Amino acid sequence: xxxxxxxxxxxxxxxxxxxxxxxxxxxxxxxxxxxxxxxxxxxxxxxxxxxxxxxxxxxxxxxxxxxxxxxxxxxxxxxxxxxxxxxxxxxxxxxxxxxxxxxxxxxxxxxxxxxxxxxxxxxxxxxxxxxxxxxxxxxxxxxxxxxxxxxxxxxxxxxxxxxxxxxxxxxxxxxxxxxxxxxxxxxxxxxxxxxxxxxxxxxxxxxxxxxxxxxxxxxxxxxxxxxxxxxxxxxxxxxxxxxxxxxxxxxxxxxxxxxxxxxxxxxxxxxxxxxxxxxxxxxxxxxxxxxxxxxxxxxxxxxxxxxxxxxxxxxxxxxxxxxxxxxxxxxxxxxxxxxxxxxxxxxxxxxxxxxxxxxxxxxxxxxxxxxxxxxxxxxxxxxxxxxxxxxxxxxxxxxxx
Amino acid sequence: xxxxxxxxxxxxxxxxxxxxxxxxxxxxxxxxxxxxxxxxxxxxxxxxxxxxxxxxxxxxxxxxxxxxxxxxxxxxxxxxxxxxxxxxxxxxxxxxxxxxxxxxxxxxxxxxxxxxxxxxxxxxxxxxxxxxxxxxxxxxxxxxxxxxxxxxxxxxxxxxxxxxxxxxxxxxxxxxxxxxxxxxxxxxxxxxxxxxxxxxxxxxxxxxxxxxxxxxxxxxxxxxxxxxxxxxxxxxxxxxxxxxxxxxxxxxxxxxxxxxxxxxxxxxxxxxxxxxxxxxxxxxxxxxxxxxxxxxxxxxxxxxxxxxxxxxxxxxxxxxxxxxxxxxxxxxxxxxxxxxxxxxxxxxxxxxxxxxxxxxxxxxxxxxxxxxxxxxxxxxxxxxxxxxxxxxxxxxxxxxx
Numbered sequence: 172x173x174x175x176x177x178x179x180x181x182x183x184x185x186x187x188x189x190x191x192x193x194x195x196x197x198x199x200x201x202x203x204x205x206x207x208x209x210x211x212x213x214x215x216x217x218x219x220x221x222x223x224x225x226x227x228x229x230x231x232x233x234x235x236x237x238x239x240x241x242x243x244x245x246x247x248x249x250x251x252x253x254x255x256x257x258x259x260x261x262x263x264x265x266x267x268x269x270x271x272x273x274x275x276x277x278x279x280x281x282x283x284x285x286x287x288x289x290x291x292x293x294x295x296x297x298x299x300x301x302x303x304x305x306x307x308x309x310x311x312x313x314x315x316x317x318x319x320x321x322x323x324x325x326x327x328x329x330x331x332x333x334x335x336x337x338x339x340x341x342x343x344x345x346x347x348x349x350x351x352x353x354x355x356x357x358x359x360x361x362x363x364x365x366x367x368x369x370x371x372x373x374x375x376x377x378x379x380x381x382x383x384x385x386x387x388x389x390x391x392x393x394x395x396x397x398x399x400x401x402x403x404x405x406x407x408x409x410x411x412x413x414x415x416x417x418x419x420x421x422x423x424x425x426x427x428x429x430x431x432x433x434x435x436x437x438x439x440x441x442x443x444x445x446x447x448x449x450x451x452x453x454x455x456x457x458x459x460x461x462x463x464x465x466x467x468x469x470x471x472x473x474x475x476x477x478x479x480x481x482x483x484x485x486x487x488x489x490x491x492x493x494x495x496x497x498x499x500x501x502x503x504x505x506x507x508x509x510x511x512x513x514x515x516x517x518x519x520x521x522x523x524x525x526x527x528x529x530x531x532x533x534x535x536x537x538x539x540x541x542x543x544x545x546x547x548x549x550x551x552x553x554x555x556x557x558x559x560x561x562x563x564x565x566x567x568x569x570x571x572x
Numbered sequence: 573x574x575x576x577x578x579x580x581x582x583x584x585x586x587x588x589x590x591x592x593x594x595x596x597x598x599x600x601x602x603x604x605x606x607x608x609x610x611x612x613x614x615x616x617x618x619x620x621x622x623x624x625x626x627x628x629x630x631x632x633x634x635x636x637x638x639x640x641x642x643x644x645x646x647x648x649x650x651x652x653x654x655x656x657x658x659x660x661x662x663x664x665x666x667x668x669x670x671x672x673x674x675x676x677x678x679x680x681x682x683x684x685x686x687x688x689x690x691x692x693x694x695x696x697x698x699x700x701x702x703x704x705x706x707x708x709x710x711x712x713x714x715x716x717x718x719x720x721x722x723x724x725x726x727x728x729x730x731x732x733x734x735x736x737x738x739x740x741x742x743x744x745x746x747x748x749x750x751x752x753x754x755x756x757x758x759x760x761x762x763x764x765x766x767x768x769x770x771x772x773x774x775x776x777x778x779x780x781x782x783x784x785x786x787x788x789x790x791x792x793x794x795x796x797x798x799x800x801x802x803x804x805x806x807x808x809x810x811x812x813x814x815x816x817x818x819x820x821x822x823x824x825x826x827x828x829x830x831x832x833x834x835x836x837x838x839x840x841x842x843x844x845x846x847x848x849x850x851x852x853x854x855x856x857x858x859x860x861x862x863x864x865x866x867x868x869x870x871x872x873x874x875x876x877x878x879x880x881x882x883x884x885x886x887x888x889x890x891x892x893x894x895x896x897x898x899x900x901x902x903x904x905x906x907x908x909x910x911x912x913x914x915x916x917x918x919x920x921x922x923x924x925x926x927x928x929x930x931x932x933x934x935x936x937x938x939x940x941x942x943x944x945x946x947x948x949x950x951x952x953x954x955x956x957x958x959x960x961x962x963x964x965x966x967x968x969x970x971x972x973x
Contacts, residue, residue: 343643571743
């Protein structure tokens, strides 16, 4: 017998903890591992032996953990570089010290690269008793091969609901109004596109297409002329044909080589006002809340994230199961359902799945029926939220204890 | 027999339609009025005879109306000026034409001024068959005499939940983090203060106190030194001792003589960075969403708003009931409950109820136990939300039909 370790990396989502809850629950159903350790702050904390023991988590805590957004184990932006031999040696030594047979790592494509690199290192060094399993999470929904990523659907549901409710708000006066909702989405437009689920979006600007200012402003003009209002959704990562972000003034770098964006909404507002397309324009940047506001989780999303953690645990009982990511495959049938499957993590690492260009309607006029048919089943259902004095109950982050 | 008219004014809230639903439902229970008309876009639409007939609203529609945020009848910023005799004469002529005995007007203190002015005009002109009844609503919670305003509690619940969830998000990395949550609140700090219900706010900056930059920055510094993190909430309306807004660069005017604010969060961020108090600072401006995001309504709030509409209808059957606002009085008992009561609208009009200074802890360190005891019961309970394809069902605005 041996132990396992579960850790989280990258940006939080509102259901990322459900995967951890799933790993823990699966081990309670089949105690394959003596201990389920939680590694704090991803690889960064693991390298410093910062562990908590989650093995005996109560059912109550497990339930509340699933409605607690953000990474309860903490996260990191630390990237295990393939040429940093010292880190690899240290990590394997720590795994030996704590008798950790399997490490589950939830994250985006950087994390899948970590899973691929570690299993490759083990293979190259003839280490057969250490396994590495990736679990996808990212609000951006930009991982390859999996039908979608846990975390995306709840963010999509929040964005679509906020679009509907702010649209209801912005229409109440008879005066002219242009409203711009800015969503996350560095390279992929999934989040911005999901606002169209509200059925009220006039124009949506995605990063998959080079931004054409003239065409866009003409569309805003048409909309304002037709109904004195225009509801616009824009992804933070929208670029001109020459590759510069429309929010270029604000671009920075996050240390991973990714640009830190923000301000696409204001860029849109400024060009509308400066070109006299409308007299007024309001911007709402959904910012951090869109990835962590968990009162409106999608039930499908929470359950899939939980079950994905269970599936990862179950599969890891096979001693050859390493360097894999567990993903979701949509069943080819009218009623929505998924199968879990596994794929080599290096097929996921460092790729980006864009919003399909054939799903984008011309002239920023929204997304196709096929796109809506893909998105709709993901946001269905709302879990029963457990409240404490009017505030959603939550599990105190393990890294704070 | 005669008819009544219900209309909405000012900024939307997430439960303002529940009051309309209450008026309609009360008239179905006791058909005192032949017709319940909805006036579109407040006084502005009424003066143009833009009415819908709500008398026969189905139970289904009534239920969904209560979960539909923003003003389903539309709103206006048009203020009935007391010296504009033409408007008054026109309004009374329209009431006569449609045989409208009672006009219910939901709104903030400008709307209560309208109610007071119209009933005073009727009195001065010996008009005894037209009555005017105000129903409070405002996310700002700044109306006098009523214990609180419908709309506030749901906004407070959204703000407190968002504070909790973004706090969980911002803590996941080991690096230093300062987070600033900006809320609405032009003159009153109720909304910003309600973030403290989350139990995670380090510093809260309210407009009731002159902003002392030095004291504030010292508090941020202390917080960052102690735990490498600082979670700050700031109200848009915070001013320096000399009366200038800390967000002064962005101040405009909304035509009502009120400053349109925004940018207090960024002002805080800039002073933190410029003074080297922290290396990083993130801002989330809750903007429009905080007053209209309705998936997390407070059950107490929706029910009170609905019952307040019913109470207004019932009281209006008394032919002497005019120039009044119906309000909420908290019962003096441990278990939270309210009585409905009526007060002259001119005692409410054009006053502002500030957040009590004795409830503000020194050095921005939050709010007192008394304040929390006042706020807590208001956000309790969550109505069952009716969804359609994963999006909250809503009543299509009447002004769009």
